[in-house]
Amino acid sequence: MNDLGKAGLYRDLGYAPPYERLDAALADAGLSTLRKQRIAEAKKAAVREALEARFLRVCSRGECVRLAPSDSSGREQVLSVSQETCEMCGGSVNLAAVEEMVAAFASAGLQRLCVVGGSPVTRGELERLAAGRLELRLIDGQKSRTRRQAEDDTAWADRIVIWGGTQLGHQVSEHYGGPKVVQMHGRGVASLAREATRSLRRGKS
Numbered sequence: 001m002n003d004l005g006k007a008g009l010y011r012d013l014g015y016a017p018p019y020e021r022l023d024a025a026l027a028d029a030g031l032s033t034l035r036k037q038r039i040a041e042a043k044k045a046a047v048r049e050a051l052e053a054r055f056l057r058v059c060s061r062g063e064c065v066r067l068a069p070s071d072s073s074g075r076e077q078v079l080s081v082s083q084e085t086c087e088m089c090g091g092s093v094n095l096a097a098v099e100e101m102v103a104a105f106a107s108a109g110l111q112r113l114c115v116v117g118g119s120p121v122t123r124g125e126l127e128r129l130a131a132g133r134l135e136l137r138l139i140d141g142q143k144s145r146t147r148r149q150a151e152d153d154t155a156w157a158d159r160i161v162i163w164g165g166t167q168l169g170h171q172v173s174e175h176y177g178g179p180k181v182v183q184m185h186g187r188g189v190a191s192l193a194r195e196a197t198r199s200l201r202r203g204k205s
């Protein structure tokens with residue numbers, strides 16, 4: 001069984017030092033102890049999940065630092081190693097993925113994207129990047145949505161992305177189904193855009 005240095009793993013996952021709070025979080029999650037410097041590679045996914053549930057990675061850009069507290073998931077803010085791993089801006093990675101998605105919508109002759117779930121910050125980021133090029137309907141996954149409203153969204157949209165994770169209630173997501181629906185589980189704007197692009201290229205409609 002391979003093991004990894006914890007500091008290297010944190011860096012791979014996008015976290016910049018210091019790592020005391022991350023070490024404490026892994027100990028709390030029962031994944032490691034404070035004294036251990038190394039961790040089994042097989043625990044990597046569980047470590048990622050435990051850290052992402054507790055911390056919000058934010059790069060040092062003033063705009064990201066300023067906006068971060070409005071993420072309503074209640075996570076503690078920590079420094080990301082780069083803009084790409086910043087959960088606020090995702091840097092050029094988010095932009096490139098959204099560009100690709102916009103192009104995929106255009107070549108499919110479609111333009112209406114409905115997103116259900118995600119945090120207010122990630123929805124805002126998507127809106128900023130895609131504004132004026134796609135018609136967007138962004139649904140707060142924590143507010144109630146009636147079946148009738150969901151049917152209206154489904155009739156309106158060309159694609160509906162169900163943005164799974166902590167900010168989506170089942171009483172909301174269960175209203176959505178059918179061939180336009182794309183389920184996704186990643187957190188960032190880039191993974192949302194990639195999932196939507198993939199579904200458009202598969203030619204599902």
Ligand SMILES: [Zn+2]
Pocket residue numbers: 058059060061064083086087088089090091
């Ligand atoms: Zn950032």
